[in-house]
Amino acid sequence: MAKAKDSSAPILALNDVSKVFGGYRALHDVSLNVYPGQVLCLLGDNGAGKSTLIKVLSGFHQPTSGTLEWEGEEANFKSPKDANDRGIATVHQFGGTFPLMTIGRSFFVGVEPTKGWGPFKRFNKKYANETAVREMQALGITRVTDGDRLIGSLSGGERQASAIARAVHFGAKVLILDEPTAALGVKEATHVLRIIMQAKLKGIAVILVTHNVTHALTVGDHFAVLIRGEKADDFKKGERTREQITDLMAGGEAMAELEEELNTLTGTINRVN
Amino acid sequence: MAGQTKSRFDFGTLLRRPEFGALIGTIVVFVFFSVAGGEPFTDLGGWAAWLNVASELGIIALPVALIMIAGDLDLSVGSTIAAGGVTMAVVSGFFDVPTPIGVVAGLAFGALIGFINGIIIVRTNLPSFVVTLATQFAVFGLVLGLCKLITGTVAVNVKADEGVKAIFGTLLFGNFETAIVIWAVLALLVAWILIKTKYGNWIYAIGGDMVSAKATGIPVNKVRVWLFVGSGTASALVGVIQASLYDSAQVSGGASFVFNSIIAVVVGGVLLTGGYGSVVGVILGTMTFAIVSQGIFFTGWDSDWASLILGGLLLVAVLTNNTFRRLAFSSGKKKG
Amino acid sequence: MKKSLTVKFAAAFAVAALSLTGINATAANAAGGNKIYVLGGGDAFFAVVKNGFESAALSVKAGGDTPIWLGLQNYDNIGPDMVKLIQTAVAQGADAIALPIWDAAAEGPEIKKAVAKGIKVIAYNAGEPVMKKYGASAYIGTNEYTAGVKAGEYLASMGKKNAICVNDQPASANIKQRCDGLAKGEKNKGGKSTQLSLPATAFGNATAIANAVKGAITKDKTINAVFTISSADCDASVVGVKAAGSKAAIGSFDLSENILNRVKNGEQLVAVDQQGWLQGFLATSTAWQYAAYGILPATTTILTGPALITKANAATVIAGVKTGQR
Structure with missing residues (x-):
């Protein structure tokens, strides 16, 4: 535990990890260090291998070659559950993955709180709803007050928040966020970015997968750029300019467009804060 | 909706209950046939007529609903009903083994069919639609072949002994099948789960x-796998109930239950795509189906139009239901 | 037991496997001699027909020829499925085919083609009015309409002058004739009969049938006879009549052990038999005799029914049902 809190040692590390599907090499000798209390941004265009990398980190895939280290020791994530049990939580693009379940129920899927005894042991709905709402409010989602609401009735940002709140509540040490802002409007996206900062401040190692350089630069401490399955660059905050990163990712395309979006966004953040 | 607290009765919340649409559907068809059918439909015998049909369908619809909520389908319930009834009739009617043993054999056969369905589906990752469709045919063929081989016929007679008859095949007050009680108990169990x-x-x-x-x-x-074992056992149970009630079991029995159970469950608001549904909804959907399919015979209308009326009213029921469910999905209570 | 248990089970699994194709072939297609194909259905009635076929098959085999049974698994798609069975028989080199003509429009052209190829065709069970038109050489079976008329007249003569005819296959022309005949018979003697058509959602569901019957006779309390078109529906209707507290008389087409016991005990008034076993036996042997030796019966129509079974003769029929001859 003490080790995990020490931000100088990586909680999770990849050493020369490759993943081959059939004849296709999705990942090629990728090495990464993930530190507690830091946000690692994984950048890359579509098809660069980001999803494969997440699936290796969250136990869906085992690496073809190379090793994983968890809290300083070599580890092998046998299944998503195995990774989950160690404290790795993954949140997908659309956040809460059970849109037709209530907030309270989906919050506790797989770890249902019960009350009562023996055959009368039953799902503790009151506790589940209260906890879920409390944890979401703690992340600044004050609009949600009823744990019986369906996840599907929440906004995209609220759904992300509910999933992050869940991970935080169950003591996730590593939080993998797969394109959390991709489907969101600008305002919602800034809200999610703020929640990411809150998670980071709690000492959680956050892996933020995105192809939005602006969002990455706003919250990231550490950056890795993937191109065609290889790590093309790896740098700390302030070591590269925005232009350098976008150039690397997309070869300078859509630069003007990005710049414009970027200006709008920084404007919004300033106003919100 | 501003200012209302959770504990107070809230009509908006009631409207958004997933069962509300199903409830409206049930009430509409009941009123419709009460008017069209008059007293014979609304008196005790009338209630029994559709409750009896609802109870047997409901015993299957409940586990089928669980399967559908979990994202699967079971199309093998039809031949499983026949398998349960015919097994009981062959064991106890043809071989004269005491009926309780025949009942257990029938139920065990149903559970086995469900288990095989489940195992094939999770091992092969094939869609349950395809797997259970195949078992529907395979089980029908197996039951037909074995039944003819053993008894030389496809309809086997069986006289259930008194205990079994009392539990599965009696008309309470001369009208109500014991299956209604079994259905109610099963509904409580499934709701609890x-x-x-x-x-x-x-x-x-x-x-x-x-x-x-x-x-x-x-x-x-x-x-x-457990969910399929559940629907297999429940289907066989209906076979046993019908065999006890009518003193015979047919290889061809039960076929109409395949679609009837899906209709009842969908009318009850369960999503065909899974992830959503409730027990109360399924009960109401089953009742709606039973009222519509039996009510026609109390109207005295030319029964040649029965199927048309049935199809039309079911469509209305599903549409009502959908309208109200959309309300449920629209954002719930918002902070004022 | 001529066959060993292993063979029996192997056969059962073969049947199960074949059921997926909707077609059920029983006998092996051995080389040599004449091939006599008998096409039929797969319900309780045809189980008895097939028993008759099997008894005749012994003689066919003894004569050095090959009897083959092709059966439908269900009646959902009766016309096209029968066409397929006929095509199968023709393709496999049939010398004679005995078959029910259920769907004349679909089966007729195929029968004509078979006859043109020199195949001897015998109609049985259904198709009496159209059999000559398509070149079939003889008809063996009942006349559904006549059977209905006879039953209707009997009901009326017993004082049961308001009947319903429970029909769970209202779209089948063959079955409809039974109800039409019943209505005619009642009318002849001053009574009436209406058809109670059940929707497809009730097919094979005894409870739905029982409660539909109950609904109809609760609505119209003057109904004093309930007639059903099959034996399974009859078991269900008895419960419906009882639950309605009605004293309506029960009658049915076709036989089963339950029906005969009820007739014997006075709980059911009458059953109309068309003697399925005899149909299977006569159809098979007529087709065989014609193909192998060129002999036809003197009359082109041999009626195996209708025979009314009442309390007077029920006991003697029961023995036959138990062993699959009635």
Whole structure:
């Protein structure tokens, strides 16, 4: 535990990890260090291998070659559950993955709180709803007050928040966020970015997968750029300019467009804060 | 909706209950046939006529609903009904083994069919639609072949002994099948599982997103296999009930239950795509179906039009239901 | 037991496997001699027909020829499925085919083609009015309409002058004739009969049938006879009549052990038999005799029914049902 809190040692590390599907090499000798209390941004265009990398980190895939280290020791994530049990939580693009379940129920899927005894042991709905709402409010989602609401009735940002709140509540040490802002409007996206900062401040190692350089630069401490399955660059905050990163990712395309979006966004953040 | 607290009765919340649409549908068809059928439909005998049909359908619709909420389908219930009834009739009617043993054999056969369905589905990852469709045919052929081989006929007579008849095949007050009581008990059990146990949460999660459900550590495959064992046993139970009630079992029996059970469950508001549904809704859907399919015979109308009226009213029921469910999905209570 | 248990089970699994194709072939297609194909259905009635076929098959085999049974698994798609069975028989080199003509429009052209190829065709069970038109050489079976008329007249003569005819296959022309005949018979003697058509959602569901019957006779309390078109529906209707507290008389087409016991005990008034076993036996042997030796019966129509079974003769029929001859 003490080790995990020490931000100088990586909680999770990849050493020369490759993943081959059939004849296709999705990942090629990728090495990464993930530190507690830091946000690692994984950048890359579509098809660069980001999803494969997440699936290796969250136990869906085992690496073809190379090793994983968890809290300083070599580890092998046998299944998503195995990774989950160690404290790795993954949140997908659309956040809460059970849109037709209530907030309270989906919050506790797989770890249902019960009350009562023996055959009368039953799902503790009151506790589940209260906890879920409390944890979401703690992340600044004050609009949600009823744990019986369906996840599907929440906004995209609220759904992300509910999933992050869940991970935080169950003591996730590593939080993998797969394109959390991709489907969101600008305002919602800034809200999610703020929640990411809150998670980071709690000492959680956050892996933020995105192809939005602006969002990455706003919250990231550490950056890795993937191109065609290889790590093309790896740098700390302030070591590269925005232009350098976008150039690397997309070869300078859509630069003007990005710049414009970027200006709008920084404007919004300033106003919100 | 501003200013209302959770504990107070809230009509908006009631409107958004997933069962509300189903309730409206049931009331509409009941009123319709009360008017068209008059007293014979509304008196005790009339209630029994559709409750009897509802109870047998409901015994199957409940476990089928669980399967559908978990994102699967079971199309093998038809031949499983025949398998349960014919097994009981062959064991106790043809070989004269005491009826309780015949009942257990019938139920065990049903459970086995469900188990095989489940195992094939989770091992091969084939869609349950295809697998259970295949078992529907395979079981029919197996029952037909074995039954003719053993008894030389496809309709086997059986006289259930008094104990079995009292539980499965008696008309209470000369009208109401004991199946109604069995249905009620089963409904309570299924509601308890779905709402009050962690297994209920697992079933919703599996139907919502199987991959994510697996990732949270839910034993997804085990749950799915058990659900199929449930529907297999329940289907065989209906076969046993009908054999006890009518003193005979036919290889061809039960075929109409395949679609009837799906109709009842869908009218009851369960999503065909899984992840959503409730026991109360399924009960109401079953009742709606039974009222519509039996009510016609109390109207005195030319029964040649029965199928048309049935189809039309079911469509109306599903449409009503959908309208109200959309309300449920629209954002719930908002902070004022 | 001529066959060993292993063979029996192997056969059962073969049947199960074949059921997926909707077609059920029983006998092996051995080389040599004449091939006599008998096409039929797969319900309780045809189980008895097939028993008759099997008894005749012994003689066919003894004569050095090959009897083959092709059966439908269900009646959902009766016309096209029968066409397929006929095509199968023709393709496999049939010398004679005995078959029910259920769907004349679909089966007729195929029968004509078979006859043109020199195949001897015998109609049985259904198709009496059209059999000559398509070149079939003889008809063996009942006349559904006549059977209905006879039953209707009997009901009326017993004072049961307001009947319903429960029909769970209202779209089948063959079955409709039974109800039409019943209505005619009642009318002849001053009574009436209406058809109670059940929707497809009730097919094979005894409870739905029982409660539909109950609904109809509760609505119209003057109904004093309930007639059903099959034996399974009859078991269900008895429960419906009882639950309605009605004293309506029960009658049915076709036989089963339950029906005969009820007739014997006075709980059922009458059953109309068309002697399925005899149809299977006569159809098979007529087709065989014609193909192998060129002999036809003197009359082109041999009626195996209708025979009314009442309390007077029920006991003697029961023995035959138990062993699959009635």
